[in-house]
Amino acid sequence: xxxxxxxxxxxxxxxxxxxxxxxxxxxxxxxxxxxxxxxxxxxxxxxxxxxxxxxxxxxxxxxxxxxxxxxxxxxxxxxxxxxxxxxxxxxxxxxxxxxxxxxxxxxxxxxxxxxxxxxxxxxxxxxxxxxxxxxxxxxxxxxxxxxxxxxxxxxxxxxxxxxxxxxxxxxxxxxxxxxxxxxxxxxxxxxxxxxxxxxxxxxxxxxxxxxxxxxxxxxxxxxxxxxxxxxxxxxxxxxxxxxxxxxxxxxxxxxxxxxxxxxxxxxxxxxxxxxxxxxxxxxxxxxxxxxxxxxxxxxxxxxxxxxxxxxxxxxxxxxxxxxxxxxxxxxxx
Amino acid sequence: xxxxxxxxxxxxxxxxxxxxxxxxxxxxxxxxxxxxxxxxxxxxxxxxxxxxxxxxxxxxxxxxxxxxxxxxxxxxxxxxxxxxxxxxxxxxxxxxxxxxxxxxxxxxxxxxxxxxxxxxxxxxxxxxxxxxxxxxxxxxxxxxxxxxxxxxxxxxxxxxxxxxxxxxxxxxxxxxxxxxxxxxxxxxxxxxxxxxxxxxxxxxxxxxxxxxxxxxxxxxxxxxxxxxxxxxxxxxxxxxxxxxxxxxxxxxxxxxxxxxxxxxxxxxxxxxxxxxxxxxxxxxxxxxxxxxxxxxxxxxxxxxxxxxxxxxxxxxxxxxxxxxxxxxxxxxx
DNA sequence: CTGTTAGCGCGTTCAC
DNA sequence: GTGAACGCGCTAACAG
Numbered sequence: 001x002x003x004x005x006x007x008x009x010x011x012x013x014x015x016x017x018x019x020x021x022x023x024x025x026x027x028x029x030x031x032x033x034x035x036x037x038x039x040x041x042x043x044x045x046x047x048x049x050x051x052x053x054x055x056x057x058x059x060x061x062x063x064x065x066x067x068x069x070x071x072x073x074x075x076x077x078x079x080x081x082x083x084x085x086x087x088x089x090x091x092x093x094x095x096x097x098x099x100x101x102x103x104x105x106x107x108x109x110x111x112x113x114x115x116x117x118x119x120x121x122x123x124x125x126x127x128x129x130x131x132x133x134x135x136x137x138x139x140x141x142x143x144x145x146x147x148x149x150x151x152x153x154x155x156x157x158x159x160x161x162x163x164x165x166x167x168x169x170x171x172x173x174x175x176x177x178x179x180x181x182x183x184x185x186x187x188x189x190x191x192x193x194x195x196x197x198x199x200x201x202x203x204x205x206x207x208x209x210x211x212x213x214x215x216x217x218x219x220x221x222x223x224x225x226x227x228x229x230x231x232x233x234x235x236x237x238x239x240x241x242x243x244x245x246x247x248x249x250x251x252x253x254x255x256x257x258x259x260x261x262x263x264x265x266x267x268x269x270x271x272x273x274x275x276x277x278x279x280x281x282x283x284x285x286x287x288x289x290x291x292x293x294x295x296x297x298x299x300x301x302x303x304x305x306x307x308x309x310x311x312x313x314x315x316x317x318x319x320x321x322x323x324x325x326x327x328x329x330x331x332x333x
Numbered sequence: 334x335x336x337x338x339x340x341x342x343x344x345x346x347x348x349x350x351x352x353x354x355x356x357x358x359x360x361x362x363x364x365x366x367x368x369x370x371x372x373x374x375x376x377x378x379x380x381x382x383x384x385x386x387x388x389x390x391x392x393x394x395x396x397x398x399x400x401x402x403x404x405x406x407x408x409x410x411x412x413x414x415x416x417x418x419x420x421x422x423x424x425x426x427x428x429x430x431x432x433x434x435x436x437x438x439x440x441x442x443x444x445x446x447x448x449x450x451x452x453x454x455x456x457x458x459x460x461x462x463x464x465x466x467x468x469x470x471x472x473x474x475x476x477x478x479x480x481x482x483x484x485x486x487x488x489x490x491x492x493x494x495x496x497x498x499x500x501x502x503x504x505x506x507x508x509x510x511x512x513x514x515x516x517x518x519x520x521x522x523x524x525x526x527x528x529x530x531x532x533x534x535x536x537x538x539x540x541x542x543x544x545x546x547x548x549x550x551x552x553x554x555x556x557x558x559x560x561x562x563x564x565x566x567x568x569x570x571x572x573x574x575x576x577x578x579x580x581x582x583x584x585x586x587x588x589x590x591x592x593x594x595x596x597x598x599x600x601x602x603x604x605x606x607x608x609x610x611x612x613x614x615x616x617x618x619x620x621x622x623x624x625x626x627x628x629x630x631x632x633x634x635x636x637x638x639x640x641x642x643x644x645x646x647x648x649x650x651x652x653x654x655x656x657x658x659x660x661x662x663x664x665x666x
Numbered sequence: 667c668t669g670t671t672a673g674c675g676c677g678t679t680c681a682c
Numbered sequence: 683g684t685g686a687a688c689g690c691g692c693t694a695a696c697a698g
Contacts, residue, residue: 001469002675013685018677028683043467047446049391050675052382053690060425074407081401081428091426092393095414113380113691134376136334267597335691346669351693361667383691386674446675 001042010038021046058115058137060090061300064105065120066221068095072248072292076120076142079296087304089115102128109135116303118142123185124149140303142295145316150302152295154319156186160193163272164244168201172242172270175203178229178254179212179246182220190246190274211237213253226253234261242270249273295319334375343371354379391448391470393423394633397438398453399554401428405581405625409453409475412629420637422448435461442468449636451475456518457482473636475628478649483635485628487652489519493526496605497577501534505575505603508536511562511587512545512579515553523579523607544570546586559586567594575603582606628652 003021007014012031019027020035027035038044052058063080065073077093084091092114096104101122109117113136120142124132129146132139141151167175177194180187191210198205211232213225226245233240234257245251251273255265263269298317305311336354340347345364352360353368360368371377385391396413398406410426417424425447429437434455442450446469453475457465462479465472474484500508510527513520524543531538544565546558559578566573567590578584584606588598596602631650638644 004675014676015678015686016684019684022677026683031683043464045443045446045468047386047675049382049385049446050690051677053380053386053692054675054677056690058382068410077401081426093414093424093426109378113378113382131376135378264597264600267600337691347692348670348694349668352668355693359667364668380691383674384693386676387691387693389674 001044003044003046005042006035006038006044009042010034052113058113059088060092060114061116061118061303062092062094062108062114063118063120064094064096064108064122065118066096066101066122067249068093073120075292076296079293079298080118080300081296082293083297083300083304089304096122106131113137116140116307118299118303119144138303138306140299140306142299148314150299150306150314150316152299152317152319156189157193157196160190160244160246160274161197162193163274164194164197165200167242167244167270167272168197168203170242170270173203174237174239175242175244176209176211176233176237176240177244177246178226178233178250179210180220180250181212181214181225184220187220187246194244213250221247221249223249223253223256226250227257228253230254230257234258234263240269243272245271245273247274291319334377336377336379338375339368339371339377342375343367385446391446392421393425393447394449394451394636395425395427395441395447396451396453397427397429397441397455398451399429399434399455400582401426406453408625409629412626412631413451413633414629415626416630416633416637422637429455439464446470449473449640451632451636452477471636471639473632473639475632481647483632483639483647483649485632485650485652489522490526490529493523493577493579493607494530495526496607497527497530498533500575500577500603500605501530501536503575503603506536507570507572508575508577509542509544509566509570509573510577510579511559511566511583512543513553513583514545514547514558517553520553520579527577546583554580554582556582556586556589559583560590561586563587563590567591567596573602576605578604578606580607624652 003014003017006017010017010031012035016027016031017035017039020032020039061080061084063077065076067073068077077091081091094105094108096108102125105119105122105128109131116137117132117135117139119132119139121144123144124141124146129149133148139149141149141153143153145151145153164175164177175198177191179191195205198209211229212220213222213228213232215222215224215228226247226249229250230243230253233243243254245254251271254271254273258265258269258271265271302315336347336350339350343350343364345368349360349364350368350372353365353372381392394413394417396410398409400406401410410424414424427438427441429441435458438452438455438461442464449470450465450468450472452465452472454477456477457474457479462482466481472482474482474486476486478484478486497508497510508531510524512524528538531542544562545553546555546561546565548555548557548561559580559582562583563576563586566576576587578587584604587604587606591598591602591604598604635648
């Protein structure tokens with residue numbers, strides 16, 4: 001049942017049907033009624049695809065991220081969703097599974113047109129960045145920056161340092177860190193933050209205090225990884241009283257391990273997971289801080305503005321954990 | 334940059350370009366090379382929308398659910414995503430916010446075509462059911478059943494009973510239940526399950542043991558609701574040692590309240606949240622049980638099959654918590 | 667093997 | 683106010 005059927009049924013031309021669909025004022029009341037009735041009787045629903053094609057407007061954002069079930073990503077999506085609801089757009093989720101995320105993203109791009117793209121938690125290679133610039137829809141970055149792109153980032157090292165300082169302040173001395181089984185620049189920064197906090201308090205931060213899982217999955221940022229690492233800690237480091245996880249995903253896995261071994265949190269073992277922005281959050285405490293949500297909203301909004309009118313300056317927003325003060329620095333695109 | 338540009342650039346017709354795009358064998362190696370090079374040089378990406386229109390295949394599923402950030406929904410989405418990845422489809426998320434979900438769903442449907450629709454956690458009115466049947470794409474239900482639709486459901490009362498029995502078995506006697514601030518059939522069943530478990534153990538289950546939040550949000554199934562109710566319990570029911578939440582969302586909010594009051598879990602207060610399928614999960618323990626994931630996968634798969642070849646029997650799958658045995662009953666559509 | 671052409675369903679000038 | 687005709691970018695016959 002297409003627009004033609006409706007037109008026939010109402011005894012008008014398709015353009016007239018189109019007009020009532022798009023709430024044009026140039027339709028007389030009687031014909032509008034007739035058309036609306038025809039639509040109802042035929043249970044007609046316009047074809048979103050055809051409409052997109054005709055007016056070159058896709059009314060949908062794609063969000064590319066690794067595993068949308070991580071707490072942080074989840075909150076981020078909430079924020080994005082809020083904006084999308086305001087502007088009546090759809091949400092296309094592209095989670096770039098475990099293995100080669102770049103390839104997944106590229107394949108997704110090949111799939112075609114959306115209004116805009118939000119790239120979260122993925123470091124852009126120069127090559128991929130060029131592809132994105134060439135794409136017909138603009139992109140906004142979250143968690144990484146790249147010249148020429150709008151982005152939202154935060155101070156990874158400082159965030160990690162704050163988290164560990166929090167544990168220290170609570171009286172812990174034997175603090176270990178669960179790292180990812182895969183080396184990434186992101187992780188290096190978080191480790192650096194951990195070390196700074198430990199050093200500042202005069203505590204040991206030898207390599208033996210860094211434990212990573214052995215399972216390589218989701219680029220090393222997986223629950224399995226965290227689970228695995230926590231088991232190691234429980235088996236080999238009985239003195240440890242607190243653990244800082246280099247990601248919230250790890251913390252979820254670590255919690256699972258603690259459960260299995262009947263270790264309570266935080267009394268038996270204090271646990272802090274880095275959730276990318278507000279670090280001093282205990283996993284299991286509550287839904288994550290709203291920072292992530294705000295970032296999601298802001299990034300989506302920026303994307304929308306870029307789609308509407310071509311802004312020619314890419315802005316890098318640097319978010320300072322944990323209170324979400326924003327320090328913007330513009331760069332020429 | 335369209336397919337025409339590529340054709341020009343390579344000195345061929347658009348159909349030839351189309352052929353290499355769709356990996357047709359009917360292209361000579363030399364021309365294929367030329368076309369591929371043109372594609373690369375022009376950074377051409379086919380327009381997904383146009384392609385969908387032409388071949389009447391949308392290659393995307395929409396999932397309609399209330400708040401996709403709840404643990405259960407989240408896991409469900411994971412499962413759906415797995416299947417989608419297998420069949421190379423996209424995921425369109427339609428979260429039907431807090432207020433009038435029916436209207437949100439209807440508006441989403443109006444937006445147009447997707448290959449299939451997964452409706453989760455929403456009770457279908459007859460009216461809406463008819464609209465769905467009339468839609469061009471099939472729908473599969475999760476959490477509710479309706480004549481003529483494939484569905485995945487489970488025994489709400491039994492699930493709740495199991496959860497409470499679990500608490501009882503751990504020695505708790507003063508067990509309260511956090512309910513939703515809004516009355517729903519779903520909730521009634523869960524309350525019934527709670528009561529059955531209490532009665533079976535000879536424990537009191539008076540109305541004073543049922544506490545609901547006062548904030549009406551997300552149809553009553555919100556974190557705020559759970560938070561609110563738990564505060565009430567802490568303030569007014571000091572004897573209480575364990576709480577059963579009528580949804581995992583409530584449990585998340587309740588945990589937050591416990592945190593604020595420095596009550597540990599589960600030593601200070603045992604907490605179980607109903608997560609729709611495997612109920613004996615402690616919130617904060619781990620990622621939710623894989624049941625939800627499996628259901629998501631299975632439902633999406635069924636949807637896919639229904640899209641491919643017209644199956645004319647609607648099947649109601651009844652899932653028995655918590656081990657996910659499935660008992661199917663077919664009904665004529 | 668390759669080019670031509672007719673749609674896919676709808677929006678949008680244009681005349682009438 | 684309303685209708686006819688063209689175009690959006692691509693696929694799928696059909697010729698050649």
